[in-house]
Structure formats: structure tokens, C-alpha cells
Amino acid sequence: MRFAGKTVVITGAASGIGKASVLRFASEGATVIAGDIDEKGGQELADASGGKVLFQRCDVTNVADIKALMDFAASHTGGIDTVFNNAGAGGDRAGIDEIEAEGWDFTMNLLLRSVAMGMRYAIPHMKGRRGASFVNTASIAALGAGYSPTAYAVAKMGVLHLSKVAAADLAKHNIRCNAICPGFIKTNIFTSAMEVPAEAKQMATAMIFEVAENAQPVKGGGNPEDIASMAAYLASDEARFITGTHFIVDGGITIGPRHSWDENDTGLFGAIEALAGPGAE
Ligand code: NAP
Numbered sequence: 001m002r003f004a005g006k007t008v009v010i011t012g013a014a015s016g017i018g019k020a021s022v023l024r025f026a027s028e029g030a031t032v033i034a035g036d037i038d039e040k041g042g043q044e045l046a047d048a049s050g051g052k053v054l055f056q057r058c059d060v061t062n063v064a065d066i067k068a069l070m071d072f073a074a075s076h077t078g079g080i081d082t083v084f085n086n087a088g089a090g091g092d093r094a095g096i097d098e099i100e101a102e103g104w105d106f107t108m109n110l111l112l113r114s115v116a117m118g119m120r121y122a123i124p125h126m127k128g129r130r131g132a133s134f135v136n137t138a139s140i141a142a143l144g145a146g147y148s149p150t151a152y153a154v155a156k157m158g159v160l161h162l163s164k165v166a167a168a169d170l171a172k173h174n175i176r177c178n179a180i181c182p183g184f185i186k187t188n189i190f191t192s193a194m195e196v197p198a199e200a201k202q203m204a205t206a207m208i209f210e211v212a213e214n215a216q217p218v219k220g221g222g223n224p225e226d227i228a229s230m231a232a233y234l235a236s237d238e239a240r241f242i243t244g245t246h247f248i249v250d251g252g253i254t255i256g257p258r259h260s261w262d263e264n265d266t267g268l269f270g271a272i273e274a275l276a277g278p279g280a281e
Contacts, residue, residue: 002236004029007077009069011060011118012087014041016187017137020224021084021231026052028232033073033080035060036087060087060114061106067121074125081129082235085118086137090193093149104151111155112162119166119177126175133176133243135234136163137227140181140250156181160246167244176243178234183250184215185222217261218251 008025012018013034019041026032026049035058036042046055054076058069073080088111092103115136126132141148142156163179170177186209196204212221230249233239248254252261259267266274 001029002232002238003081006030006081007033007073007079008082008084008235009033009035009073009080009118009122010084010086011035011058011069011114012137013055014038014045016189017182017185017224017227018084018086019045020228021086022053024225024228024232025082025084025235030082031077033069033076035065035069058087060118061109063113063117063121066114066117070118070121070125073122079129080122080125081132082135083118083122083126084135084137084231084235085115086135086231087114088137089189091149091152091155093193094151096150099151107151108155108158111152112158115159116162116166119162123170123173123175127173130174131237131240132174133178133235133239134163134166134170135231136177136179138163138179138181138246140183140248140254142181143248143254163246164244171243176234176239178239178242178244179246180227180230180234181246181248181250182227183222183248183253184212185224185227186212187224216251216253217255222249222251 003025008030010018010021010032013022014036015038022032022034022045032053034042034045034053034055037059039057042055046053056069056072058065060066070080091107091110092099094103119134136159138159139148139156141153142160160179163177167177190208191201191204226249230247257267259265
């Protein structure tokens with residue numbers, strides 16, 4: 001019960017990482033204020049919680065919605081202890097050679113401005129609360145090319161840097177701030193991002209989850225609960241000495257190219273050895 005008596009706001013709360021985190025924080029005693037654009041999913045979560053979860057519709061591309069979510073949390077519970085700025089989607093998929101300003105701006109507002117404003121409008125309700133902190137969802141896409149579309153990757157890198165410099169701003173209020181870089185986590189984000197039609201969603205999801213099983217050194221793939229565990233740790237007093245940094249939770253997908261950890265993938269060196277023939281040095 002690390003969060004007994006605490007108020008935790010979570011965005012993107014109706015699905016995937018957000019939903020797993022709502023359940024985790026609530027199970028450890030928090031009152032959770034859940035925000036999402038998915039009203040049906042969010043309300044179902046609240047209805048099933050026995051009063052531990054309150055839902056409010058919040059589109060994080062709309063700054064007024066973000067402020068209203070934070071004010072709602074504070075007016076219902078008296079203040080905010082933790083905000084998990086987590087909502088997100090794939091954003092504009094075009095490369096830098098094709099993307100239009102509108103798609104770029106939308107993606108930045110969805111993934112980066114949302115986090116900045118989530119902090120901006122929660123801070124007045126967090127000052128003076130013991131152990132207050134932010135946890136922001138970035139991505140391994142922030143660490144290099146090839147994990148996501150371009151605009152998404154740039155926005156997530158922004159989340160990492162924002163989490164660092166905001167931690168400096170927030171030191172005077174004794175509020176910590178950290179980010180998480182999830183790897184390949186089995187959620188609906190991929191079918192949503194690829195705009196898979198409803199009738200094909202179930203099959204596409206099963207295929208994507210199968211790929212996720214062996215996409216990294218740790219077998220079985222990443223689950224939303226793996227990220228919820230890190231979010232709960234970072235928000236807890238156990239992480240009281242941690243601020244302005246990020247944690248990669250990816251089953252090792254970023255440790256190196258596939259051939260470095262997969263014995264069935266010979267990679268470039270394997271190809272060279274095969275060319276050189278047996279016994280070559
Ligand atoms: P998810 O299962 O699709 O959950 C995201 C939730 O956010 C959904 O309920 C979605 O609603 C909601 N949402 C989308 N746009 C929103 C908006 N404008 N305002 C408020 N809510 C919005 O995806 P997830 O994988 O859990 O994603 C959570 C976070 O993790 C995102 O920031 C994502 O970028 C990040 N992440 C995920 C992975 C991964 O492999 N899954 C890896 C790295 C980072 P709808 O379903 O109606 O769209």
C-alpha cells in the first residue's frame with residue numbers, strides 16, 4: 001500500500017500501459033484520477049473500481065482539457081501527489097521528406113506539449129505535498145532511428161529532455177520528475193497507429209503480439225504491467241533520490257543489433273565468416 005492516501009492522475013488511462021497503471025496504483029491504495037479520450041473504456045474502469053478510480057474525459061491535445069483534469073483531481077481529493085503523463089498514439093507517420101506542418105504540430109501537441117501542460121497545470125496542486133513527483137512516458141524511439149515514425153521519435157526525445165530540465169525547475173518545490181522509455185509493449189497502439197480496420201484488428205493484434213514475443217533478448221514480450229511497475233516505483237518513496245533521469249524498460253531490445261543476442265541471427269560477422277570459409281582467421 002505504497003500510495004495509501006495519495007492522489008495519482010494518469011492520462012491515456014483507458015488502455016494498455018495507462019490502464020495497467022491505474023490498476024497498479026489503485027491496488028496500492030491510491031485514489032486514481034483517470035483521463036482519456038475513450039469515455040466508454042475510462043468509465044468502465046472507474047465503475048469497476050469500487051470508488052478508487054474517478055474518470056474524466058481528457059483529450060491531451062486540448063490544453064483546457066488538461067487543466068480541467070488537474071483541477072478535477074484536486075477538487076475531489078484536495079491535491080495531487082503524482083501525475084503519470086502517459087497518453088499517446090502514433091502521430092503522423094510521414095518521413096521528414098513528406099511530413100506537413102499540420103501533422104508535425106499535431107504529433108508534438110499529442111506527445112510533447114501534452115506532457116509539458118500536464119506538468120504546468122498540476123504543479124499548483126502538488127506544491128507542499130510530501131513525495132510529489134511526475135512520471136512521463138517517453139519511448140525507446142527517443143534513443144535512435146528505426147523504432148517509430150520520425151515525428152513520434154522527436155517528440156519522445158523531447159519528453160526525455162523536458163523531464164530532465166523540469167526536474168531542475170521543480171527542485172525548489174521538492175517535486176521529482178522522471179521518464180520511462182518502454183520498448184515493444186503489447187498494447188493496442190500499433191493497430192491504432194496503422195489505422196487497421198475494426199474487422200481486422202483482432203488478427204492484426206495477435207500477429208503483432210506474436211512478433212513482440214521474440215523481438216528482444218527477454219522472451220515473451222513486454223506487458224503493460226512491466227511499465228506500470230516502473231511507474232509505481234518512480235512515484236514511490238523508494239525512488240526518493242531519483243530525479244531528472246529516464247529508465248529503459250525494453251527487455252534489452254536496445255542493447256545491440258539482433259545478432260549480438262540472437263544465436264540464430266549471424267549478422268554481418270556471420271556473413272563474413274561464411275564468405276571466408278572454415279578455419280579462416
Ligand atoms: P494504447 O493501449 O493505445 O493506450 C493509449 C491510450 O491513450 C488509449 O486509451 C488512447 O485512446 C488514449 N489516447 C490517444 N490519444 C489521446 C489523446 N489525445 N488524449 C487522451 N488520451 C488519448 O497505447 P499504449 O501502448 O498503452 O501507449 C501509452 C503510452 O506509451 C504512449 O505515450 C505511447 O507512445 C507509449 N509507448 C508505448 C509503447 C508500446 O510498445 N506500446 C512503446 C513506447 C512508448 P484510443 O484508444 O481511443 O486512441
